[in-house]
Amino acid sequence: MTGDMILLGLAGVIEAGAPIVIAAIGETLTERAGVINLSLNGTIILSGMVGFWAALETGSIALGFLAGMVVGAFVAAIVAFSSITLKQSQVAVGFVLAVMCKDLAYFLGNPIMGAQAPILYAAPVPFLSEIPIIGTLIFKQSIMTYISIILIIFAWFWVSKTRQGLILRGVGEKPAAAFNRGTNVVSTRYLYTIIGGALVGAAGPFYTLSVKAGWKGTITGLDGIGWIVLALTIFGGWEPFRVAFGAYFFAFLQWLGLVLQSTLIFIPSQVLQVAPFPLMILALLLVNLGNTDWVERFLATLPEKSRTRVKKLIRATRSQPPAALGTPFERD
Amino acid sequence: MDIEFSEINKSFGQVHANADISLKIPGGEIFGILGENGAGKSTLMKVLSGYINPDSGEISLGGEVSHISSPADAIGYGIGMLHQDPLDFPPMQVIENFVLGQKGRMILTYKERIKEFQTFQNKFGFSLDPRAYVESLTVGERQQLEILRLLWLGVRVLILDEPTTGISAQQKDKLFRALQLLAGEGKTIIFVSHKLEDVESLCDEVVVLRKGRKVGKVSPPYKTDQLIEMMFGKQITLLTPEPAVKERVTLELKDLVVEKYPLRIEDVNLQLKAGEVVGLSGMEGSGQDILLRACVGLLRPVAGQVIINGKDLSHKTYLEFMQNKVSYLPASRMEEGLVPGISIAEHFTLTGNTDRKLFIDKEQFRQKTQEKIDEYHVIGRPETPVESLSGGNQQRVALSLLKESLNILLLEHPTRGLDIESAIYMWEKLKERCKKETSIIFISADLEEILRYSDRVLVFFSGYVSKPLDSRHTSLEQLGQLIGGKGWEDELVAKESYEPSK
Numbered sequence A: 001m002t003g004d005m006i007l008l009g010l011a012g013v014i015e016a017g018a019p020i021v022i023a024a025i026g027e028t029l030t031e032r033a034g035v036i037n038l039s040l041n042g043t044i045i046l047s048g049m050v051g052f053w054a055a056l057e058t059g060s061i062a063l064g065f066l067a068g069m070v071v072g073a074f075v076a077a078i079v080a081f082s083s084i085t086l087k088q089s090q091v092a093v094g095f096v097l098a099v100m101c102k103d104l105a106y107f108l109g110n111p112i113m114g115a116q117a118p119i120l121y122a123a124p125v126p127f128l129s130e131i132p133i134i135g136t137l138i139f140k141q142s143i144m145t146y147i148s149i150i151l152i153i154f155a156w157f158w159v160s161k162t163r164q165g166l167i168l169r170g171v172g173e174k175p176a177a178a179f180n181r182g183t184n185v186v187s188t189r190y191l192y193t194i195i196g197g198a199l200v201g202a203a204g205p206f207y208t209l210s211v212k213a214g215w216k217g218t219i220t221g222l223d224g225i226g227w228i229v230l231a232l233t234i235f236g237g238w239e240p241f242r243v244a245f246g247a248y249f250f251a252f253l254q255w256l257g258l259v260l261q262s263t264l265i266f267i268p269s270q271v272l273q274v275a276p277f278p279l280m281i282l283a284l285l286l287v288n289l290g291n292t293d294w295v296e297r298f299l300a301t302l303p304e305k306s307r308t309r310v311k312k313l314i315r316a317t318r319s320q321p322p323a324a325l326g327t328p329f330e331r332d
Numbered sequence B: 001m002d003i004e005f006s007e008i009n010k011s012f013g014q015v016h017a018n019a020d021i022s023l024k025i026p027g028g029e030i031f032g033i034l035g036e037n038g039a040g041k042s043t044l045m046k047v048l049s050g051y052i053n054p055d056s057g058e059i060s061l062g063g064e065v066s067h068i069s070s071p072a073d074a075i076g077y078g079i080g081m082l083h084q085d086p087l088d089f090p091p092m093q094v095i096e097n098f099v100l101g102q103k104g105r106m107i108l109t110y111k112e113r114i115k116e117f118q119t120f121q122n123k124f125g126f127s128l129d130p131r132a133y134v135e136s137l138t139v140g141e142r143q144q145l146e147i148l149r150l151l152w153l154g155v156r157v158l159i160l161d162e163p164t165t166g167i168s169a170q171q172k173d174k175l176f177r178a179l180q181l182l183a184g185e186g187k188t189i190i191f192v193s194h195k196l197e198d199v200e201s202l203c204d205e206v207v208v209l210r211k212g213r214k215v216g217k218v219s220p221p222y223k224t225d226q227l228i229e230m231m232f233g234k235q236i237t238l239l240t241p242e243p244a245v246k247e248r249v250t251l252e253l254k255d256l257v258v259e260k261y262p263l264r265i266e267d268v269n270l271q272l273k274a275g276e277v278v279g280l281s282g283m284e285g286s287g288q289d290i291l292l293r294a295c296v297g298l299l300r301p302v303a304g305q306v307i308i309n310g311k312d313l314s315h316k317t318y319l320e321f322m323q324n325k326v327s328y329l330p331a332s333r334m335e336e337g338l339v340p341g342i343s344i345a346e347h348f349t350l351t352g353n354t355d356r357k358l359f360i361d362k363e364q365f366r367q368k369t370q371e372k373i374d375e376y377h378v379i380g381r382p383e384t385p386v387e388s389l390s391g392g393n394q395q396r397v398a399l400s401l402l403k404e405s406l407n408i409l410l411l412e413h414p415t416r417g418l419d420i421e422s423a424i425y426m427w428e429k430l431k432e433r434c435k436k437e438t439s440i441i442f443i444s445a446d447l448e449e450i451l452r453y454s455d456r457v458l459v460f461f462s463g464y465v466s467k468p469l470d471s472r473h474t475s476l477e478q479l480g481q482l483i484g485g486k487g488w489e490d491e492l493v494a495k496e497s498y499e500p501s502k
Helices: A003-032 A040-058 A061-085 A090-108 A134-138 A143-161 A163-173 A175-180 A185-211 A225-235 A240-263 A269-274 A276-291 A293-301 A304-317 B041-048 B071-076 B094-099 B110-123 B139-152 B169-184 B196-202 B224-232 B288-294 B318-323 B333-337 B344-352 B362-375 B391-401 B420-435 B447-453 B476-483
Strands: B003-012 B015-025 B030-034 B056-061 B079-082 B157-161 B188-193 B205-210 B213-218 B249-260 B263-273 B277-282 B303-308 B326-329 B408-412 B439-443 B456-461
Touching (some): A003 A040, A003 A163, A003 A225, A040 A090, A061 A090, A143 A163, A143 A185, A143 A240, A163 A175, A163 B094, A175 A185, A185 A225, A225 A240, B015 B041, B015 B213, B030 B196, B041 B188, B071 B079, B094 B139, B110 B139, B169 B188, B169 B476, B205 B224, B224 B420, B263 B288, B277 B288, B408 B420, B420 B439, B447 B476, B456 B476
Parallel strands (some): B030 B188, B030 B205, B079 B157, B157 B188, B277 B456, B408 B439
Antiparallel strands (some): B003 B015, B003 B056
16 A cells, blocks of 8 residues: 555545544533534434435535524424423433434435435645645645644634633533523523534535535435534533544544455455454543442552552543533522 | 611522521621521521522611612622622632622733732732632632732622631631731621631621521620520530440551642551541641542542552442442532432432332432431431532531441541531431441541541641541640641641641
8 A cells, every 4th residue: 555545545534534533522512501412323314314305406515504503403302301391301301313314314205216416526726736645634625624734723613712612511521600690591402502513414415415426315325423413512522623533533443344345255244344443442441440339449459650650651641521411400 | 988788588489498587787896696507607608698589678878878789889889799709710729819800991902900909918918829829719819819809809899608618727717817907997897607606706797697587696705505595596515426446447547648649648648447537637628638539539539558458459440339338428528419300209218229120219219318307317318419408408418428338438528618506417327327336537627626526637738638646635736736737847847858848
């Protein structure tokens, strides 16, 4: 394998990771406000189908994405209404929606199976794409991939550098305290759930109009991605950069699986296709290892120097969820 | 600004938390609101601060009827409240907590905010690190932060709900000085408490609430007996109990070293006798809880031994400590002590179902629970869910759940947040157990409680532990100084490397 091929492969990883990044950032914003939108898997498939259909009918890729985002926002609004206003279990509602949206997409999408919709092509940035390595890696992508990278930076900036971001964190951490400081907890949660849902809804058309172009019903290949996004949000500790890193890491593992298929012929291809999923679970376990009691007990037996070093390492990887995640806010 | 409540009513289900309360609070005073647990003090104050909307009644501010329906409205009128459980954000930094809720530009510039914060807190003699995480602060420091935040928002009426619970004597002095300074500037301070001595020493005027109703208003000089009678409707006297120490050693700590980041306690040696009470004193987070948890196997010692009745249990689990009749009552009743959502009877079923039958004899446990409820004077029924009990009653339930014959009982803040009557009752029950040869180790922030009820005292100061002090020969002042890190030279002859930092 030549260096150029690896470079192209890695550029492909960034492209393949982009829709995951967009959805994971959306879910991060939602969960930062204290709401879990568990419907992701269904939302991505349904918005992918609807977005594809909209682009097919209108011939406009932009309208395709818009349609997908509307679907995502709508599903999120159902989650918001039932969990924030009706104070029902976020897990139950989200799970039912995840299953329902998926089946709905396959059922309603039958007429457009295998149709040819417009495809979002790469749009190299003038001059910047000439830069060696980085140019190929980042600046020869599609517009949506550029947007996904900007979105990571924007989300980080919003959450950690703005007043609104501080309020967002407060609402997810301790809604009673945020309310006490004059924040409208209900509307804030609605807002971020719907915005987050819209971003998740953009990931669907991103697949069907670009990364995995086409709508092929159950074999479109979108099933499972939503669950990975949910895991990545946790794996990334609700921090945009770490979440994005996780998304690229997952895309990298998938690419590796494809590449290794040709060299490691003695391993069945199914194993390599599935491998990224257990590897993600392993990564999740490692992240949360530091929280367990037996690790603390084990550490206590280590000699002084290595103990402090290991502890520091564990502290750095440890992630703490927004304290009020998944719980409704009651005023009195 | 004068505040006038007229006929405030608020019910939570069956409980009438506030019943026709009418009250006038003159501006520029430190006004006390006194009452036992569940008297309706907090509810009334939450109504004033907009956190709760009353069922009926209205509040006039400076002679005009106000429309307060949210905390934001109250802040608009210049009313701010320091809640009993601090309403702040533990995983965030001090400065972020300070800024959250302020109006201003979208993009935050922390450098300038920190400068403002520093000059502002200097005025009150507070010294908080703006970049520290709130979870690393003591309760007292979190209060200081909240007070600063409210004052920065231009609050003219400051409500403090039980602010002296869980803070050290030094922090209390600091707080009281700051409050007097604010009152001198013309601000109205409303001080809510169940502690007589705090109210007596601070307030210009006191109103007493009992069971949701106003009992009366009192001006200085205060008569303690009169206040107690107003609070409880009867007389209560404090008794110093007789020691019940036997010769037999039940717990022995040998050169114990325990560690929980960032604290480390070294070389603790203690021989606990049967029937003895040992109090652990010190500022919150000085290491008391670490030692206590090491005594029940919730924290594994780095070195040294924990010996229970001659058996070395140093590296054993909590379960094995329990089997050796060691019991532990944590400070956070609802998180670690009881199970919210299930009833009192179900708690007894959980702890008492020792014959491990598949089906539960509900009637039997109901009867057993009723007996315990009568014995411990719990206000509630077997089917009452524990979370709807008041703090004092929750603590009674937790105590009644403990096994009858125990070797060692470890308690974290056994009377925190309880009114005098409940606290006295609690200790009566504990001392009964001491007579049956149960030894007790307890943590408390209340120095008087430490001196009154313990036979010996261990003082903690940022990870250092004193040798056991005889409580009969220790004065309140001595104890207060040790907690603040003074007078340790005599205590630490063996530790030559130690230098008091403050």
